[in-house]
Amino acid sequence: xxxxxxxxxxxxxxxxxxxxxxxxxxxxxxxxxxxxxxxxxxxxxxxxxxxxxxxxxxxxxxxxxxxxxxxxxxxxxxxxxxxxxxxxxxxxxxxxxxxxxxxxxxxxxxxxxxxxxxxxxxxxx
Numbered sequence: 191x192x193x194x195x196x197x198x199x200x201x202x203x204x205x206x207x208x209x210x211x212x213x214x215x216x217x218x219x220x221x222x223x224x225x226x227x228x229x230x231x232x233x234x235x236x237x238x239x240x241x242x243x244x245x246x247x248x249x250x251x252x253x254x255x256x257x258x259x260x261x262x263x264x265x266x267x268x269x270x271x272x273x274x275x276x277x278x279x280x281x282x283x284x285x286x287x288x289x290x291x292x293x294x295x296x297x298x299x300x301x302x303x304x305x306x307x308x309x310x311x312x313x314x315x
Contacts, residue, residue, distance in 0.1 A: 192216035192304050194286045199309030202276055206313070210271040212286030212306060220244075223289040224262055224269040225302060228282035228311075235285070237297040239271065249295045254280075276313045283308040 198210040210226070225240035239250045239260040248260055259272040269286060287302035289295075296302075 194306035196306045196309040201312040212269045214267040219267040220264040225287045227285045230282040240295045
């Protein structure tokens with residue numbers, strides 16, 4: 191059974207940091223691009239960051255570039271999103287996703303096969 195379980199969300203003040211984790215199981219983790227998306231209340235889900243199976247390629251949304259860092263540990267089947275300098279506009283539910291792909295990284299939700307349930311991040315001003 192495929193599972194993606196996010197953790198690490200919470201409430202922080204603007205300028206603070208959080209580290210999100212995603213634990214994967216039930217599929218061959220190192221054959222998948224892993225991504226993070228987010229969805230603010232009343233808005234569409236949007237791409238945040240993604241990392242290739244071998245960590246050689248990483249892509250960030252312009253809105254988080256320089257503030258967020260994505261990483262993965264294939265041995266432990268984990269993917270992480272370290273978030274620094276958080277802003278109120280980063281407030282969203284953050285989702286982990288897996289794309290069965292050892293090639294190009296895609297930003298489109300439709301490319302991803304599996305999704306987690308999400309973890310809430312709230313940044314207050």
